[in-house]
Amino acid sequence: MTRRVPRRARPWVGALVAIGIWELVAVTNAAGPQFLASVPAVARVAGDSPGELLRALGGTLQVWAIALAISFVGAVVLGIVVASLPLLDQLGEWVVRSSRSVPALALIPVTILLFGLTTTMEAILVVAAAFWPIFVNTAYAVRRYRVEHREKARALQLRRWSFYRRIVVPASAPMIASGTRAAIGLSMAATIAVELVVGYGGLGGLVLTAEQAGNTPLIYAGVLLGGLAGWLVNRLFVAGQQRLLAWAYRPGVATPLRARAAR
Amino acid sequence: MASRWGREGIAAPGVRHERRLVVRGVRKGLRTASGEVREILADVSFEVAPGELVAVVGPSGAGKTTLLRTISGLLAPDEGEVRYGGEAVDDVPAWLSIVFQDYSKSLFPWMRNLDNVALALSGMGRHEREQRAAGALERVGLGAFARSYPWELSGGMQQRVALARALCGEVSVLVMDEPFASVDALTRTQLEDEVLRLWGEMGFSAILVTHDVGEAVYMADRVIALSSRPARIVGEVAIDLPRPRDHLATRQDPRFGQLYGEVLALVEGVGRPAAGGAPLPGPPAAPAVPPARHRQEEGDLP
Structure with missing residues (x-):
């Protein structure tokens, strides 16, 4: 087995086995017909209504992309500002630490109370999910490099x-x-x-x-499509990252990792 | 300084070139991690004449780097002053450039070599900046690598990029902190000659901080020896070796060995050489390379 199946083909074999x-x-x-659809049935559904599935995927991706863009700009700008102003940084230390530990999904009831089942509510939750990892990493890096290169x-x-x-x-x-x-992963989820809570729109x-x-x-079909889309987006992002930040992936340098803690 | 090259220079020979750098009564303490203030520099005074190359040697941990940072205006002295002509030196003036020991940290990996050099230039259009940066790279023999990234070059080449950056503006004083300590021995001799050539061509004053007595004697007009911490000047030796210097001829010159011994004695605190006294145990005067005659021509290659 190890010798006959080439390295590159093995993930395909694994997928087929699954x-x-x-x-x-x-x-x-074994799971009951209501609970697990057979593979041909899923393929048939996907073949019958690709438009419906793709439209749903498009809806999800649109909300996700807009919210991620808002989060990215906001988190990077705020991260730079906060990390550059020690007083603000110190004042915000506990606020940041506790806020970023709250899972965005736990905010669903609060946002529904505040905004109802609206697009605003959706957007705020997705922005909240994407904001913290970007903010924390930006602030950590800026804190470090503004001292290191001063x-x-x-x-x-x-x-x-x-x-x-x-x-x-840079x-x-x-x-x-x-x-x-x-x-990306957190905000996609x-x-x-x-969408599941609101009950309409998207996947x-x-x-x-x-x-x-x-x-x-x-x-x-919907679940699988979501997984596939997430995987693809991730692949695209990593490819772009390695291209645009080639200097950080030069030989002999440890790949920059995500900051484990705020400081 | 008898036979210097002509002054064509990227740096327009200006008024500043005629000034003296004066370090007078400089004291500096630094706070340690445990919070106490440790005296690093105790009353350091010396002068650098226009166009002079002065080497500062001292035992490691003596405070050489602190002295250099104070001279450059990166640190303010607790007492005393650093003046250039009539002007007090603070916060790294435009006419002063610094070359740090660790080129891998002084060059930024996300910028091409050209941009790394151009970073030192301001107050001109982008086009002119890039032209001058390209000229500076040309001058250190790396014109072909303007579009490469620093990490694509060898250590010696990277230090040359750093040198190009230090010299692309209108530099009157070049301050070097163990600039050749991170490269291999052969590259080191090449870089030493490179710096001597640029210094000869451009006419700036230079302060070279090093712990290598041989390097100090080989390069400088004058060597200042520091004591261990807190640093004070224990003596200085004028280096009367002829220029242009050459790794083979200069280092084989008996006078080189004598001067080496004098400086070493100061640094090691063996005491000042007694007037007309017995010659101190000298270093091996011979260079690391075999004295083959054909190598002689390579002496001043960039």
């Missing part, structure tokens, strides 16, 4: 603006990217969760409607 097990369970009715900047007579634009922000970019990568809405209609194969 699908085989799934099909076996479905065919033998003397060199003085030796080069850089003005504050150039110091941040040319030195501090130096922090790999860590900001790592935070963003974590935020938050988007679908919020969450589709899955919920399918469930109420007893259309089990469509549920699985």
Whole structure:
């Protein structure tokens, strides 16, 4: 086995085996016909209504992308500002630590109370889910690099603006990217969760409607599509990261990791 | 300083080149991690004439780097002053450049070499900045690497990029903190000659901080020896070796050995060489390279 199956083909083999097990369970009715759709049934649903699935995916991705963009800009700007003003940084220390430990989904009831089942409520939750990992990583990196490079900047007579634009922000970019990568997964999950709660729109809405209609194969099709989309987005992001921040992935340098703690 | 190269220079030979750098009565204490203030520099005074190359040697931990940071305006002295001509030196003036020991930390990996050099230039358009940066890279023999990243180059080449950056503005005083300590021995001799060549061409004053007595004697017009901490000047030795210097000829010159011994004696606190006294145990005067005649021509290659 180890010799006959080439390295690159092995994940495919693993996936096929997983699908085989799934099909076996479905065919033998081990989980009950209502609960697990067979592989051909899921494929048929996907083939019958690709428009519906893709539209649902599009809806999810749209909300997610807009919220992530808002979060990214806000978290990076605030992260830089907070990390650069020690007084603000110290004042905010506990606020940040406790806020970032709250799972965004735990805020669902509060946001519904405040905004009702509206788009605003959805957006706020997804933004909240994506904000913290980016903010914490940005602040951590800026705190570190503005001190580490300060003397060199003085030796080069850089003005504050150039110091941040040319030195501090580029130096922090790999860590900001790592935070963003974590935020991508969290906010994608938050988007679908919020759709499930609100009950319409996106993949969450589709899955919920399918469930109420007893259309089990469509549920699985929706879930799988979500997983696939998440994986693809992640791959794209990592590829972009390695291209744009090639210097951080140069040989002999440890890959920048996500900050484990705020400080 | 008899035979210097002509002054063509990127740095326009200006008024500043005619000034003396005066370090007078400088004291500096630094706070340690445990909170107490430790005296690093105890009353240091010396002068650097226009166009002079002065080496500062001392035992490790003596406070050489602190002295250099104070001279550069990165640190304010607790007492005393640093003046250049009539002007007090504070917060790294534009006419002063610093070359740090660790090139891998002084160059920024996200910038191409050209941008790393251009970072030191301000107050001009982008085009002019890049032109001058390219010229500076050309000058250290790295014109072809302007578009590369520093981490694509060897250590010696990276230190040359750092040198190009230090010299691309209108520099009157170049301050070097053990600039050759992080490269291998062969690269080191090349870099030493590179700095001597640029210094000869451009006419700036230079302060070289090093713990290598041989390097100090080889390069400098004058060597100042520091005591161990708190640092004070224990003596200085004028280096009357002819220029241009050459790793083979200069280091084989018996006078080199004598001067080496004098400086070493000061640094090690063996005492000042007694007037006309017995020659001190000298260092091996011979260079690390075999004295093959054909190598002689390579002496001043960049």
